[in-house]
Amino acid sequence: MSKIAVVGCTGAVGIELVKCCHARLSVFGTESPDLYASPRSAGKVLDTPYGPLTVIEFNIETLKSKSYDFIFLAVSGDFSLKNAIPLTTNVNGTDTYVIDNSSAYRYHSDVPLVVPEINFDSIAQMNSKLIANPNCTTAIAAMALYPIHQQFKIKKLIVSTYQAASGAGEPGMQELLDGCKAHVNGETMPENKIFSHPLPFNCIPMIDKLQDNGYTKEEMKVAWETRKIFRTDDIKVSATAVRIPTLRAHAEAITMETEKDISPMAVVECLKGKPGVVVEDDPANNVFPVPLNCSGRDEVSVGRIRQSLIFDEKGVDLFVCGDQLLRGAALNAVLIAEKLAQ
Numbered sequence: 001m002s003k004i005a006v007v008g009c010t011g012a013v014g015i016e017l018v019k020c021c022h023a024r025l026s027v028f029g030t031e032s033p034d035l036y037a038s039p040r041s042a043g044k045v046l047d048t049p050y051g052p053l054t055v056i057e058f059n060i061e062t063l064k065s066k067s068y069d070f071i072f073l074a075v076s077g078d079f080s081l082k083n084a085i086p087l088t089t090n091v092n093g094t095d096t097y098v099i100d101n102s103s104a105y106r107y108h109s110d111v112p113l114v115v116p117e118i119n120f121d122s123i124a125q126m127n128s129k130l131i132a133n134p135n136c137t138t139a140i141a142a143m144a145l146y147p148i149h150q151q152f153k154i155k156k157l158i159v160s161t162y163q164a165a166s167g168a169g170e171p172g173m174q175e176l177l178d179g180c181k182a183h184v185n186g187e188t189m190p191e192n193k194i195f196s197h198p199l200p201f202n203c204i205p206m207i208d209k210l211q212d213n214g215y216t217k218e219e220m221k222v223a224w225e226t227r228k229i230f231r232t233d234d235i236k237v238s239a240t241a242v243r244i245p246t247l248r249a250h251a252e253a254i255t256m257e258t259e260k261d262i263s264p265m266a267v268v269e270c271l272k273g274k275p276g277v278v279v280e281d282d283p284a285n286n287v288f289p290v291p292l293n294c295s296g297r298d299e300v301s302v303g304r305i306r307q308s309l310i311f312d313e314k315g316v317d318l319f320v321c322g323d324q325l326l327r328g329a330a331l332n333a334v335l336i337a338e339k340l341a342q
């Protein structure tokens with residue numbers, strides 16, 4: 001039985017973390033996780049699958065005194081930079097694994113960046129109690145791409161993302177819904193505060209901070225993190241990250257060049273039975289991954305698998321979609337803990 005804390009429990013990822021733990025009572029036990037947040041949220045009572053739980057004000061000494069087995073951080077990078085490493089030690093001297101959803105430690109060479117189906121062994125190799133959870137679009141694509149990489153060796157990836165409003169948390173969803181309602185009712189659209197442009201009936205081809213090379217941090221994360229998770233520097237990655245007016249589940253159009261010959265049928269065979277991935281690819285009958293069907297689902301869906309018109313027999317195009325709050329965040333983190341607990 002595991003003692004678990006969720007820090008940042010009131011946010012979109014925090015709420016999903018609690019649900020994902022509850023879905024694994026046989027692994028973690030029936031005791032509810034302790035829920036922590038800022039003083040602003042402390043004292044609130046959250047309706048959770050464990051029943052109502054009161055939010056506790058975060059205090060590092062309180063957490064250390066409880067000697068948790070797992071602490072999930074669903075907080076800002078600055079908060080993680082200050083607290084993640086200190087939280088890996090506790091008063092009893094037992095192992096506390098801290099699984100951090102921010103990007104604070106993802107690129108540290110001594111911190112594993114983990115998709116459990118791909119590189120779980122990097123935790124033992126790096127002997128680290130701090131584990132970084134990947135960026136959402138990266139984790140979703142990685143689930144589909146890693147089996148393909150193992151068999152056909154990916155050389156180049158061109159990724160275009162279609163990211164839901166909830167990638168910017170609950171306030172992002174609210175801004176989209178409020179704007180849609182105002183538009184439909186013929187009212188003045190409320191001012192956009194979360195997104196750089198109004199999102200309803202729009203798409204915004206820039207997510208996160210601009211880097212010196214003209215790409216955004218969100219786009220560079222796909223490149224940096226894919227290479228770290230796949231443990232190779234040999235894959236070239238270029239991405240365009242786009243915000244679209246969906247509520248939940250991120251989608252990605254992916255073009256790849258491979259070293260070995262590849263075909264759509266070979267990709268279907270390769271992905272068959274792989275944990276966490278389903279192929280939904282019958283375009284003649286309108287069967288392909290779409291965000292509404294992928295919302296709330298654990299699996300990443302892959303479809304529209306076509307031979308590349310650029311790379312011919314050395315490439316395919318495909319479309320991937322997954323729930324970014326689950327595989328792209330909470331589920332991935334909880335699956336890491338589940339494997340550590342076994």
Ligand code: HSE
Pocket residue numbers: 135136137163164166167168207218324325328329
């Ligand atoms: N950075 C991501 C986004 C969050 O903005 O969509 C992942 O859910």
